[in-house]
Amino acid sequence: MSSVATWPSQAETWLDERGKGAWIAAMVLGFIFFWPVGLALLAYMIWSKRMFSGKCASKRATYNSRHAFRSSGNMAFDSYKAETLRRLEEEQDAFEAFLQRLREAKDKAEFDQFMDDRAKRAKDVNEADEDKTVEA
Template sequence: MSAYASTASLPDRAGWLSRAETWLDQRGKPAWIAATVLGFIIFWPVGLAVLAYMIWSNRMFSKSCRTSNRHARARHGFSAMRSSGNAAFDAYKAETLRRLEEEQQSFEEFLRRLREARDKAEFDQFMQERDTTVTDPRAEA
């Protein structure tokens, strides 16, 4: 669950400001910055009010307006290569990652062969249709 309320947890009678705040929180800091800029463009006190709210609510200086596992992983880096401190687990993890990389390479090779076969079939069909139209002048009429 994010640090801010989701739209589903808002009561039906929530005001438009609460819904707008939740909507902006779900889209992150760029949405808040865009709202501030638009506020300044439309009417400068609105932009100033949005900027003041962002500072007051710590949205301006926090890492992100929303917190999710995906963003947390991106901020802390790829942790699969860090040692856990347990040699047996680290060996198991290294073997599993190696096996997964091999499976991924095999799958990518399979997809490449599949694309080549599809391309060849489409080209063969094109050549067959082209040959029938060239040899059969009645097909043009």
């Protein structure tokens, strides 16, 4: 009975690991072979926000992080795992901070270029106006 109860969650996990394309393929195949299955999958995708989020793996990441800190029974391995996870989280935070600084630098460079172009156009317009007043 328990294997029957878990097959939907196993199928959901399997599809989540493969991404939104797998969900869409399953839905299309459901419509082809037996339309109520396709309709049920479409309704589930919309209800669970898999259709619009673009992140099917978000539930999997939550599942993995919940079980990442479960003890294996081996204290040395648990210590190593905790240290590795802490280090990876620090590296991820550092990388995200780097990307943010990179975006800010790019935005500043684009804004500075815009302001330089604007100042150049204003200078050109002023010179053109001066030339017209000198000719008159």
